[in-house]
Amino acid sequence: MKSYINNYELHCNAGNTAELMKAIYAKKSAIVEDETFLADATAGLGIMEYDNIYSLMKEVVSKVLKSSNLDNFQNTLLVLGSSVGGMQECEEIFYAQKSYKAINPNKLSMNALTDFLVKEFSFYDSRAISTACTSSANALLLAKRLIDVEAYDNILVVGADGLCRSTVMGFHALSVLSAKKCRPFDVKRDGMNVAEAVAVLLVQNTKTDNSIELKGVGASSDAYHMTNPNPEALGAISSMKDALSDAGISCLDIDYVNAHGTATLANDKVEALAVEKLFGNSVYVSSTKAITGHTLGAAGALEAIVSCEAIKLGFIPPQTGLETQENENIKVNKESVKMDIKNIVSNSFAFGGNNTSIVLGACT
C-alpha cells in the first residue's frame, strides 16, 4: 500500500507554510538574536508568536482537517513527535513555585500534547514518539509502515516543540549554540539556533490531486557517541540508503537533499561527507534551518512540509547564510534552482546517534 501526504500546515518563526516558503526563497532568515534566555550571552533563536503550544496545535490541526477529505479524525491515528512535550509549561511552574507540588505529572510527560489533541479531536488512537531531534521524522516513519501493512487508512503526523529555557541553556552548555543567524555548510559556521514549531501532515493510503508520495523511510543508529556523529558518516549513509531502498529508487533518482544541516561543526561536516559518499555532486543540497532554526522534535515534520512544497512549486530551496562552502565536493546551491523535482531526501539526526531519512516524491 502506498502512502500519500495529502494535506499539511505548519507554524514556525517565519509564519505559516506559505510565509515560510516565501522566506526560504527570499533567503530571509527569521532567526532573532535574543538576550533574554541566557544570562551571560546572546542566542540566535527561532521564536514564534503564539499563546501556548496547545492552542497553536489545535489551530494548525484544525486547518489540516478543514483542508482534508475527512469530516473528523474518528478513524485516524495520531502519531506525534516531540522532544520536550509538556516541559515548557511545567518548567515555568517549577521556576515560579520552586517546588514540584504544583506540577501535574500528566502535563510533564511527552503525551501531554497527544492527550490534548485526542480530547479536542477524538482520534481513534494515538502514539507519542520522543527520539530527540528525529522525533517527528520517526513519526512519519511509523506512519508509512502502518499504512504499508494496511493497519490504518489515515494517520495524522504532528511535530511539536516549544522553546524551553532548559533546552536553550542545555545547547549553550554543550557549546553548540550560535549567537547569530546560523550558517549551514559554511566554513565559518559557529553553531545552531534553537527554535520552535508545530508542523502537521495528513498521511493517507489514497491519492488526491494534491498528493505528494511518502515513498521511503530509513533509520539507523551510529553506535558511536551520544552527541557527536560517526566521523565516517556511516549512520547517516545507512539511513539514507535504507530510505532509498524502501522507496525502490537509486541515488540517481534524487534531485535534492533537504539536509539536517544544523550548522554545528560536527553535524555539517559529517552530513556533507555522507552526501558526498552517497551522491557525489549529483544532487542539490541545502538546509532550511538557516531560516527556521532547529525546531528539534518538530524538525522532521516541518522539513517534510518544506520538501512537499519544493516539489509542488518546482524550486530547490537555496542555502541562506552561505558564503564559503566547507565541503566543495557537494552541490550546495546558494540560489533557488527551478526544476521539475521528482524526489527529495530529507534527513533528521539526533542525540544518541539516532538517524532517520525519508524520501518524498512527485506522484506518477
Next chain:
Amino acid sequence: MKTVALNIISSAKIYAPQKIENLEEKRLAPNMMMRRRLTRNSKVMLYLSDKCGFNGGKIVYGSCFSELEETAKIANAVLEGSMLSPTSFQNSVYNTAPSYFSLINKDTDEIITISSGMKTSLDTIKTAALQALVSGEKVLCVAIECINIKNIEEINKCTKFLEAGVAVVLQVAKDESHAKTIESLHVEGIIDSLQDLMSVANMHENGIDKIKVEL
C-alpha cells in the same frame, strides 16, 4: 483492525521501592568512563536486555517520564543559576537508555522511543509488533521508569516502586493459532505506564509464549 501474532522469545522484569541493586554494571559496561555516564534508566536497560539474551537488533523503548533525574538536575541548575552539566543535558533526551545500549553493544539498528503516558508500554508493544512485522526480525520491547529523585514525594501519588523495568523479545509468529490477547496480569504498586508489558512478561512466566496484538 490489523492484528499481529507474536512469539515471546524471552522476558525479564525488575523493580524496587527505592533503588534497584546489583544491576551488574561492571560486567555489562566494562569501560569505566562509559559506565560513569550511564543514567539509571540506561543501567536498567542494559540489565534487562542481558537477561533477555538480546545484544543487538531493533529496539522499541518506552518510558512515560524517561530521564527524570537528569531533567530535575537541569531544572534545579537553571533555578539556582548554576552551570548546567553538558552530560546531564545530553542524557536528558528520551532515547538515552537505548542509545547507551547501542553504544556499548555496537548496535547500529533502529531505535524507536515511545512516551504515551499511562499507555506507554501498550504502545511500545504495538510499535514493536509493527517493527517485527515489517522486518521479520526479533525486536527488543522494553519499558522503564526510574523516578527516584529528591522530593519525588511532592508529586508521586501512584507508585510504590520508584524504579521498575520490564522487557520482552518478540518475533512475528507464523500464524495466530493459540495466540492469546494480553491478559491483565498487573504487578500491584507498579506505575501504570509499565503494566501492559508487565502483563506480557507475566504471561510468559506462566508459560504463554504467543500473543496477539492490534497494531
